[in-house]
Amino acid sequence: MSRFRLLLLTAALQALAGAASAQAPAQTPPVAPAPSIAPDWAYPDSPTHKQGPPPPDFHRPTTVIATPIGVFEGQADVGSALVPGAASFKDGVYTVTSAGYNVWYTRDEFRFLWKKMSGDVSLAADIAYPDAKGFFDRKAVLVIRQTLDDDSPEALVALHGDGMIHIARRPAKGARINDMEYRIGSRGGLPGGASPDSLVILHAKRIGIQKSGDDFTLWVSERGEPMHQYGAPLPLHLKEPFYVGVGFVSHLPVTLDTAVLSDVVLENAAGRVR
Template sequence: MSIATRVGLIALAALTAPVSAQEHADVPGSSLQNSPPGAPIAPEWAYPQSTTHTQVGPPPGFHRESRVETIPIGVFEAQADVGAAVAPGAASFANGTYTIRSAGYNVWYTRDEFRFLFRKMSGDVSMAADIAYPSGGFGDHKALLVIRQSLADDAKEAFVALHGDGMIHLAQRPEPGKRISDMEYRIGSRGGLPGGKSPDSLVTLHAKRIGIEKKGDQFTLWVSEQGEPMHQYGAPITLHVTAPFYVGIGFASHLPGVAETATLSNLVLENRAGRVR
């Protein structure tokens, strides 16, 4: 083996050797400023947008098989780490509150990573919950109410979400592997999201209860901003999912290797439309 070949192999080994999150974060221009020491390393594309990093979608064909736990929790039959984030998630249920701890780079683009508590259903669905982030965390993390065709990371789905910064949205993936599209509402957003910072006077309108209704192939977003009766927000989307499909609640930290916490309480889940409340 030539000296040049040996030098090349040594350089390649240095580039591919495992490093800790802290070592990576110490590199100038690294996108891991949100990762604590010891956090698992994810692909560079998976880290959130920052002043030093441009977030992009997964490479074509990138998938991870979801980790499924057939352990009932509350009204749900089982739970899963959809997309198998590099840091495993967990969930518990007590006194009417679901506590979900999850990492996951996003629920967006062409595939998802999030903790999902689910049951199989068919027909119409009404679902709603109060959402809170008791430990704060990354502003763009999101709790979700989800109706999806399968547990694959790129499944067809419709969902509503409440972001840590206050944005709510109704989103869909129209076919497996397609990019998410959505309708976004920045109620009380504190900034850092596309569209700019909302006026400070709107911060008190940060919604805490959201809902989703499936009526046939029509999906609608429901919101209570300040404890008033829930009301439909915006126009519906049209999406066909084949029964049985998966219905449940979830959470993604928006940080691929860092688990954060959301709570969902006062859950309504009924197998008919017109019952979001």
Template sequence: MPRTLGLALLASTIGTVPLAAQQASAPAVPAWAQPGSETHQQVGPPEGFSRPTRTFPGRIGVFEGQSDVGGALVPGSASYDAATGSYTITSAGYNVWYTRDEFRFLWKKMDGDISLAADIAYPDPRGFFDRKAVFVIRQDLDDNAKEALVALHGDGMIHLAQRPTKGARINDLEYRIGGRGSRPGGKTPDDLVIVNARRIGIEKRGDSIALFVSLEGEPMHQFGPPIRLAFDGPFYVGIGFCSHLPTTADTAVVSNLVLENGAGKIH
């Protein structure tokens, strides 16, 4: 079996492939894509940089297909457990940010108003602090697509964000809701935080898009002001994950999912 394929299969089984093993087979990572640290600032990609999205047809749960948006250097994977209604998403990817994205995306083509919510858990408590499970509305599957998204970061931060036009830089509203996280700057392994399952959601009501949360099991409620962004239908709606590390796969589990073609249905 080719080594790259073997690593991808291993990632789908245990969630995270050791960095040394991945680096042995993955292409070199450009400096701009390396994660931030005390000695390095991550920056956006060079102007015009792009990788093609890899799309895999076939239903997975309620979704019509799945894609490695932006063609991360380590292929992603996803599975659905019908007994528990949970989706396990494994992905590398340098970021879901800047002018383009890299993440595994499970999607459905939809139109009109949208309610999407689910619980999120990270099985490995020692993943990178800026990994992101995301719920996304995208105009297309290109890596630089116009989009609106909500995300739960590995350190407990949530945000509502948008790329207002194709190829523009993401801008967002950020909310830190707890957890010390493994921020760059001298944290030891014992300082890493376990982020428990939290429930977040995204609602599209006309051109208004809002973040919904349940932090401690309370009923879902809108958190912060909405943004305004118009989409042409049909567009892509779904769930995804990015490890924030270009050649290291990690895993998120999304469960108790609600996806409705209408506003006001998040719970």
């Protein structure tokens, strides 16, 4: 090949390489994913929206922190709310922070401080909400549940932000919660409206749950008197061991709130709620 033809071929190859380089897409930095948004059904009722149950196949794995805290063996974000929760323990006081759409329907989202136990159980606590303007249906809960899965069978008692108390159960995995509600002191926002003695429950900050065999009962102290049983037992069979503990949910899927639980009593026997 003559020197002239070799120069022409080299020039042609360089031109082709330049064209290919010009057509190659420019390298761009990776784009961070958009922030998670809660599904529409997870938001509470409003004048334009109705909260509903999650789709039957909707679940999130629970986030477990197996580090002891107070009398409990660990803590967990049951159902892993889109905003992680937290808890601390100091001078006998548990401070529990959590988002989460609800502890209700067929699955739960809440921060849970737990201990694995068997047999009968007595559990009680004083409850306070530092932010007086929090959502009316937030719930501090005392819970006995089969597993840490979001749809576990469970029995629980709760003090709502507006003062309503209830005892509830999920009778089987994935079943919908059913309950008995007591609206003494409700400030409205729930069926039935405010009760005539609307300040009573503001002093009734201590609730308890007792497991005696397969019977679960709600216990309350309204004005500092010895705790007494409210209503009839709810039946539920749990295999041993099961999880016992305290928790909180803001009832708002991406908004954190806090409950404070103190003077916690946890005994491995019935008849010790106090």
